[in-house]
Amino acid sequence: MSEKTIDLLLIEDNPGDMLIFKSYLMDSAAETGFDFNIVNAATLARSLEILSGREFGVILLDLTLPDSEGIDTLFSVRTAVPEVPIVVLTGVCDEGFGLRAVQAGAQDYLIKGQFDAKMLIKSIRYSTERHGLLMELEKTRKKEAEISESRYQAIKKLEAEINERKIAENKLSLITRELQTIFMALPDLYFKTDSDGVILDYKSGREQDLFAPPEIFIGKSFTAVLPPAVADLFAKAYKNIKISSPMETVEYKLEMKDGMQYYEARILPLVENQCVTFVRNITERKKAVEAIMASEKKYRDLADSLPQVVFETDINGRVKFVNKIAHDYFRYTPEELESGLNVFDMLAPGSREAAVAVIKNAVADKKSLYDTGSEYVAIRKDGTTFPVIIHSNLIMSDGVPAGIRGILIDITEQKRTEEALRLKEQRDKEILESRVSERTLELRQSNEKLQVEINERQKIQHTLREREERYRALAENTYDLITEVDIESRFLYLSPNIKDMLGYNIFELVGRYYYDFVHKDDLDKVKQIFKRGFRNYKGEEISYRFRHKNGSYVMFESTGKIYQTAANQLRAVIVSRDITLRKQMEREMMKSSKLEALGILAGGIAHDFNNILMGIAGNLNLAKKRLEVPEKAMEVILRAEKVAYKAKNLTEQLITFSKGGMPIKKILSLKDIIIDSVQFSITGSNVACRFSFDEALYFIEADEGQITQVITNFAINAKQAMPEGGTLEVSAVNVTLPPDDKLSKSGGRYAKILIKDSGVGIAEENISKIFDPYFTTKPDGTGLGLATAYSIISNHNGFITVDSKVNEGTSFLIYFPAHEGAVEAPKAALRKDGNYKGKSVLLMDDDETVLLPVSEMLADLGYKVKIARNGDEALTFYGMAMDEGHKFDVVIVDLVVQGGMGGKETMERLLNSDPAVCAIVSSGYSNDPVMADHAKYGFKGVLAKPYQIEEMHEILKHVFGEAKI
Secondary structure: OOOEEEEEEEEOOOHHHHHHHHHHHHHOHHHHOEEEEEEEEOOHHHHHHHHHHOOOOEEEEEOEEOOEEOHHHHHHHHHHOOOOOEEEEEOOOOHHHHHHHHHOOOOEEEEOOOOOHHHHHHHHHHHHHHHHHHHHHHHHHHHHHHHHHHHHHHHHHHHHHHHHHHHHHHHOOOOOHHHHHHOOOOOOEEEEEEOOOEEEEEEEOOHHHOOOOHHHHOOOEHHHHOOHHHHHHHHHHHHHHHHOOOOEEEEEEEEEOOEEEEEEEEEEEOOOOEEEEEEEEOHHHHHHHHHHHHHHHHHHHHHHOOOOEEEEEEOOOEEEEEOOHHHHHHOOOHHHHOOOOEHHHHEOHHHHHHHHHHHHHHHHHOOOOOOOOEEEEEEOOOOOEEEEEEEEEEEEEOOEEEEEEEEEEEOHHHHHHHHHHHHHHHHHHHHHHHHHHHHHHHHHOHHHHHHHHHHHHHHHHHHHHHHHHHHHHHHHHOOOEEEEEEOOOEEEEEOOOHHHHHOOOHHHHOOOEHHHHEOOOOHHHHHHHHHHHHHHOOOOOEEEEEEOOOOOEEEEEEEEEEEEOOOOOEEEEEEEEEOHHHHHHHHHHHHHHHHHHHHHHHHHHHHHHHHHHHHHHHHHHHHHHHOOOOHHHHHHHHHHHHHHHHHHHHHHHHHHHHHOOOOOOEEEOHHHHHHHHHHHHOOOOOEEEEEEEOOOOOOEEEOHHHHHHHHHHHHHHHHHOOOOOEEEEEEEEEEEEOOOOOOOOOOEEEEEEEEEEOOOOOOHHHHHHOOOOOOOOOOOOOOOHHHHHHHHHHHOOOEEEEEEEOOOEEEEEEEEEEOOOOOOOOOOOOOOOHHHOOOEEEEEOOOHHHHHHHHHHHHHOOOEEEEEOOHHHHHHHHHHHHHOOOOOOEEEEEOOOOOOOOHHHHHHHHHHHOOOOOEEEEEOOOOOHHHHOHHHHOOOEEEEOOOOHHHHHHHHHHHOOOOOO
């Protein structure tokens, strides 16, 4: 009984070949489980006619037909039915020709006269299964795209709901606190309880979600009527509510009539000694999340099973997805490949330009299918290259190219085969020419044959002697170790450098077994390759550990060559290279790569966190101005605002760690920064601190966050140097250094900071290394703290000295140049200035949590505010305003916009349309060069998120010429 019936189109004009192929297919049906419905066509025209009216599972195609010949025949059939797998039948014994057929779209090719029925069936099975796998992969990708779109729409809908809820809450500000609390959410069940969780009243939207009848739970606590595990969660939540938690959320599951159900409970304080609890059934949401995760896993498992690299990028080439084998091909970690690495950077320079040109042409023509199957040269992380073929197509979204999807195939072995064939042909040609020449010479000079043979033999003997001497010289002077062993692995020869590499004399090893010196963990691997080499006459490259005479192990990289002696004995020549140092360097490079990835992550977190802080701080600013409450409530808001700006210092430290941090400088007083940083660093330890400061300590011009990080790093080091406790002396004084001072180079006024501990001290041999990146003497240290501090001090034109004695302590002296200009008086209380009323501001930011408070802050200052969420909107609004004759007085743009045009490009386009544009740049990522040197890019001012309304007011006054910053 056949497992499967396949409709097969046989395109063949030779009746004899046709009968053979049909007999192969019919005879193999019972054995293989395949049954074929065979349709025959003798010409290309007839084939295309048949294909237009009927579907086939596979096509067997002879490329030489009466009305078509060669690869053009394949192109014609492939164009007509791109979805059907094609196996090419050719009478040409040319692997290059067959390879071109596969590159042109055939699934496989067979040479007539060189295959039997089993090989034909195997080729058909392979072609149909591979084609089906690719089709299934494409369906899965489409399904994932649909799921991603639905998830995006759900998020947008949730954002809209959140915005509507905020508007509703503002409109209901005069309603009592009880109503405000009840309508914070839209629950299915509502319970009113006392502060211990005893149920006083309830409201039920879904009776089937009640965990017990009302007569049972009214007057009892949740902990008394719910299962023990769930009861413990509610008990902990009510305890936190008593302590002062504004809201507690409990997620749990119960076995109900409908089966296991999942619930989410929100507990909020209502009035004194009373709470409300809202319970929502989230079972369907749980199931939806699990379904999405299962679908994602299925797609990735399918892609990971393929032997080729499957990839997807955005339209600029940044990697969005790769399957598992890509990590082996390119030797990047999964995090490196999927963290924004550009796929074009994974091609060698010549191939990179070619690939970019192909994509640009396809994007310009908006063609999802374009010239594919081209050869390129790929480049690995370590710089090595290998040849590949890339099949790809554009991902279209609403008719617009949105990304690239494709498959990359390593053709290294194919290239090696082609090169081997070329060399073989060349050698055969040379041998043939040599034989013809020798035969001609024999015919012409038969009377001198004996003398010629004697001369030739003498020349051969001389050549052999020269070759022997040359190879001996090479073996005895190479840096690699050359050994010869027999089939049992006994040493027969060792090059003289064995003494330098492994410490042995040659006579100590000759006759001993190679295996005796291989590390036990590598022995099985070495034996397998050794035996396989003697069996196949083929050497392989291997890395393993080999014992030195002193007992240590050296990492070897070896390759071998098998040959047969005149006595028919097998020998192996092994060339080994010491790669111990290279392996150590690779491990160090891996450590550096991980730290670099951590730095990139820190920078990204800081950017997003600053946007969140901007929303918090902005709303607190507005609350201070608008909330008419007693003084104690105002104190709470001021404390919350101060905490938000302390968090800003944390993000600035993250940015400094991520890439060194170009400082955004302002005039600072060091005293408060030093005291806060040191006290924060030694909190919880048994270290005592003594402070001392000059009365009129010089001001400095510096980045506050980075200076805080410097003081914190040194204070933490001092605390760690005194594990049993001790005294930390911290002082800051004014000094004037002479012009010939060697450290400052030009002398002048400096603020000198002393941080002195009484700890274990630093060994003399390590003092010169403590500022080197990655140098550390701590088991869990990274070696980055002092290196980062040194970099920050240098970026501020300062310098540092260190003095330390073992078991006595360490002193660090830090010098910062004093600010030479005038220092502004503290800022006066903010007031609404009538001069600004009516001035227009275009505010661009992609984060709603920033847009709302900042727009209201501007409105409070008397400005007319227009909001744009990306660069394209900002350019449109600015152009419309210019056309109407009343352009915006100032533009405030966010530097980074997710998925859209950011502030830098927006400013370039604004300057093209209006060279007199007045603009301010803002960002939560202060490390960007635009933030450090905003005037270079045409901006009049800079606002680092988060910022206060006073800071924004001062910047605007500066831009309008009413104050200096």
